Amino acid sequence: MSELTSLMTPACIIDMGKFQRNISCMQAVAKRDELVLRPHVKTLKSLAAAERYAPSNGPITVSTLAEAEYFAAAGYHDILYGVGLVPNKYARVQALSERAEKFTVVLDSLAAVNALVSFADSLEHPLQVMLEIDVDDHRAGLLPMSDELLECAKALQATPKLHFRGIMTHAGGSYDCFSQQARDAMAEQECALIAKASARLAANQIHCELVSAGSTPTALANTHHKGINELRAGVYATFDCVMAGLGVCDTDDIAMSVLTSVIGHQTDKNWVIVDAGWMALSRDQGTATHAKNCGYGLVCDPQGRLLEGWYVSSTNQEHGIISHIDGKKPDDAIFAYGNMLRILPIHACATAAQFSAYQVIDEDGKVTETWSRITGW
Structure with a gap:
C-alpha cells in the first residue's frame, strides 16, 4: 500500500468501495x-x-x-x-x-x-x-x-x-x-x-x-x-458527471477521479492552475446542456469530498484552470501551491482513455493496486 501523495500527477484514481457498490446495484437489477x-x-x-x-x-x-x-x-x-x-x-x-x-x-x-x-x-x-x-x-x-x-x-x-x-x-x-x-x-x-x-x-x-x-x-x-x-x-x-447531471447517480457515487496538483495561480482572476489539462481530463463537455454545467470536471479535496462550486472551467493541453461558479477567491489552505486535488470526470470513458493505468484506492484512501488497460482500435 502507498499514499496518494506518493503518486505523480496527473493520475487516474478508482475508488474501490464506490466501484463495488455501483457494480452490485446493476447486478441486483439484472437478478430482479x-x-x-x-x-x-x-x-x-x-x-x-x-x-x-x-x-x-x-x-x-x-x-x-x-x-x-x-x-x-x-x-x-x-x-x-x-x-x-x-x-x-x-x-x-x-x-x-x-x-x-x-x-x-x-x-x-x-x-x-x-x-x-x-x-x-x-x-x-x-x-x-x-x-x-x-x-x-x-x-x-x-x-x-x-x-x-x-x-x-x-x-x-x-x-x-x-x-x-x-x-x-x-x-x-x-x-x-x-x-x-x-x-x-x-x-x-x-x-x-x-x-x-x-x-x-x-x-x-x-x-x-x-x-x-x-x-x-x-x-x-x-x-x-x-x-x-x-x-x-x-x-x-464508475459513473461520471454526465450520469450525475441526468440524476442517474449522485456525485458521491462517482468512482473515478483524476488526481492533480496545484502548480500556480492567477490571483487577479481567482484562478487555480493545476497539472491536469485536456490531455488528462479529455475535451468532453457533456454537461454543457445540463442545468449544472460542470465544465471539464468537478473539484474535490484529496479525500474525494466535493468542493461545492469549484470546477475546471477551462483547459489547455497540460494545464487546467479551476474557478468557482460564483467567482469566489480560492481558500489558501485548500488551493495552496503543491496541494493535491481530485477531479470528477465529465465522461468517464473519455477521461479513462487518457491513461495507461489506474490507481485503485481503498476506503482509507490508500493505493492498493494498479490496473493496466489497453488502447487503440
Missing part, C-alpha cells in the same frame, strides 16, 4: 428482472477491472476490435462487438471468431448484411451476427416494423456460415432524459419496441436467441425490463 447482464467493458478496457464486474465465464460487450482481441486472449468467449461492422475489419473478425466461440458482430442495414453474406464463404468458422434495432431515433439501427429488418434477418438465416443470434438496441436518447419519469418512459419504450421487433421476426419463423437492450440510464430506471432477456450497460461501474 431475471436477465443476463452483459457488461460493456469499454470504459476501463482493463482485465483487472473486468474481473470485478464482467468475469470471463460471462458475456461482455466491447466497442473496439482491440478490446475484443485483448479479452479473447484472456479466455472470454462470448463477446459482442457493439459497433456496426465494415469490410475492412473482416480479416480481424474472422480471426476473432476462431478464438472466441461466440464472438458476435452487429449489422444495421441491408447493404451491410449483403456485404457480409458475400464474404461468408471465406469464413473458416460460422460467425455470430445480431441486428441492431432503432428504438429512439437517436443513432443507428433498423426500425422495428420495417421490411428491411425482415430482409436482413432472412438473408442472415439463409447463409450457412452465418448464425443469426438475435437483436440488440441501445437507447442513446436516454442521455437526454433529465427526470426519473423520462428515463422510466425511455426504458419502457426501449424494451417495448425491441420486443415488438422480436415478435415480428418470430411471426416469420425467425428465432431470436438474444433480445438485448440497455444503456446505464435505462438499465437503472424504475421499471421492470419486460420483453428482453439480456441487459447491457457500461459506465455504471
Whole structure:
C-alpha cells in the first residue's frame, strides 16, 4: 500500500468501495428482472477491472476490435462487438471468431448484411451476427416494423456460415432524459419496441436467441425490463458527471477521479492552475446542456469530498484552470501551491482513455493496486 501523495500527477484514481457498490446495484437489477447482464467493458478496457464486474465465464460487450482481441486472449468467449461492422475489419473478425466461440458482430442495414453474406464463404468458422434495432431515433439501427429488418434477418438465416443470434438496441436518447419519469418512459419504450421487433421476426419463423437492450440510464430506471432477456450497460461501474447531471447517480457515487496538483495561480482572476489539462481530463463537455454545467470536471479535496462550486472551467493541453461558479477567491489552505486535488470526470470513458493505468484506492484512501488497460482500435 502507498499514499496518494506518493503518486505523480496527473493520475487516474478508482475508488474501490464506490466501484463495488455501483457494480452490485446493476447486478441486483439484472437478478430482479431475471436477465443476463452483459457488461460493456469499454470504459476501463482493463482485465483487472473486468474481473470485478464482467468475469470471463460471462458475456461482455466491447466497442473496439482491440478490446475484443485483448479479452479473447484472456479466455472470454462470448463477446459482442457493439459497433456496426465494415469490410475492412473482416480479416480481424474472422480471426476473432476462431478464438472466441461466440464472438458476435452487429449489422444495421441491408447493404451491410449483403456485404457480409458475400464474404461468408471465406469464413473458416460460422460467425455470430445480431441486428441492431432503432428504438429512439437517436443513432443507428433498423426500425422495428420495417421490411428491411425482415430482409436482413432472412438473408442472415439463409447463409450457412452465418448464425443469426438475435437483436440488440441501445437507447442513446436516454442521455437526454433529465427526470426519473423520462428515463422510466425511455426504458419502457426501449424494451417495448425491441420486443415488438422480436415478435415480428418470430411471426416469420425467425428465432431470436438474444433480445438485448440497455444503456446505464435505462438499465437503472424504475421499471421492470419486460420483453428482453439480456441487459447491457457500461459506465455504471464508475459513473461520471454526465450520469450525475441526468440524476442517474449522485456525485458521491462517482468512482473515478483524476488526481492533480496545484502548480500556480492567477490571483487577479481567482484562478487555480493545476497539472491536469485536456490531455488528462479529455475535451468532453457533456454537461454543457445540463442545468449544472460542470465544465471539464468537478473539484474535490484529496479525500474525494466535493468542493461545492469549484470546477475546471477551462483547459489547455497540460494545464487546467479551476474557478468557482460564483467567482469566489480560492481558500489558501485548500488551493495552496503543491496541494493535491481530485477531479470528477465529465465522461468517464473519455477521461479513462487518457491513461495507461489506474490507481485503485481503498476506503482509507490508500493505493492498493494498479490496473493496466489497453488502447487503440
